[in-house]
Amino acid sequence: xxxxxxxxxxxxxxxxxxxxxxxxxxxxxxxxxxxxxxxxxxxxxxxxxxxxxxxxxxxxxxxxxxxxxxxxxxxxxxxxxxxxxxxxxxxxxxxxxxxxxxxxxxxxxxxxxxx
Amino acid sequence: xxxxxxxxxxxxxxxxxxxxxxxxxxxxxxxxxxxxxxxxxxxxxxxxxxxxxxxxxxxxxxxxxxxxxxxxxxxxxxxxxxxxxxxxxxxxxxxxxxxxxxxxxxxxxxxxxxx
Numbered sequence: 001x002x003x004x005x006x007x008x009x010x011x012x013x014x015x016x017x018x019x020x021x022x023x024x025x026x027x028x029x030x031x032x033x034x035x036x037x038x039x040x041x042x043x044x045x046x047x048x049x050x051x052x053x054x055x056x057x058x059x060x061x062x063x064x065x066x067x068x069x070x071x072x073x074x075x076x077x078x079x080x081x082x083x084x085x086x087x088x089x090x091x092x093x094x095x096x097x098x099x100x101x102x103x104x105x106x107x108x109x110x111x112x113x114x115x
Numbered sequence: 116x117x118x119x120x121x122x123x124x125x126x127x128x129x130x131x132x133x134x135x136x137x138x139x140x141x142x143x144x145x146x147x148x149x150x151x152x153x154x155x156x157x158x159x160x161x162x163x164x165x166x167x168x169x170x171x172x173x174x175x176x177x178x179x180x181x182x183x184x185x186x187x188x189x190x191x192x193x194x195x196x197x198x199x200x201x202x203x204x205x206x207x208x209x210x211x212x213x214x215x216x217x218x219x220x221x222x223x224x225x226x227x228x229x230x
Contacts, residue, residue, distance in 0.1 A: 033219065042205065042223045043158075043221040060159045090158070091187055093160075102148055102173065105150075107157045109155060
């Protein structure tokens, strides 16, 4: 059974600081997704990582994937208040018909960036 | 382009009542899924569909039924609502080629309270 663990679950940062969110998963998968969710809102797709060593960057966020270690990281550079949200990683389980769009989610990391 | 549309956005049900959450997408996506989001639990897969006429169970299917008579629509039915089904429900869709990562689009969510 695929399990996805994120840490930390809560993260309070100061503006301008750097930090990393970790996402570990328990079985082989070659598709990992990062989402952002603002309170009371839907999920916004940030990154789709497809292969070992994949690295993607958008603004102050950079995501990477190590399929051998079953680890993905979301690195935040010089945090700003607008990045405050909950961040989820999710892995394509492949268990449900081997199809995309059927994800196992981590519990989320609630990020708060303070001035 | 509407994307993934869910209705209703908010609903209060009494225990034992039945209702249907509607989900429609206008992107001609093959794959559609329903998730529920509970505090501290991330999102969990309820049911999914890989195409019209094909549905299957996810992680937490009990108490829910689905059907997929058209590519566009994927309704979720609660047959006899229970307080444990109080949650936020998200519908998702993706193109799902199976060969490359595709963005998975989520609806805005449906807030359901069972009293």
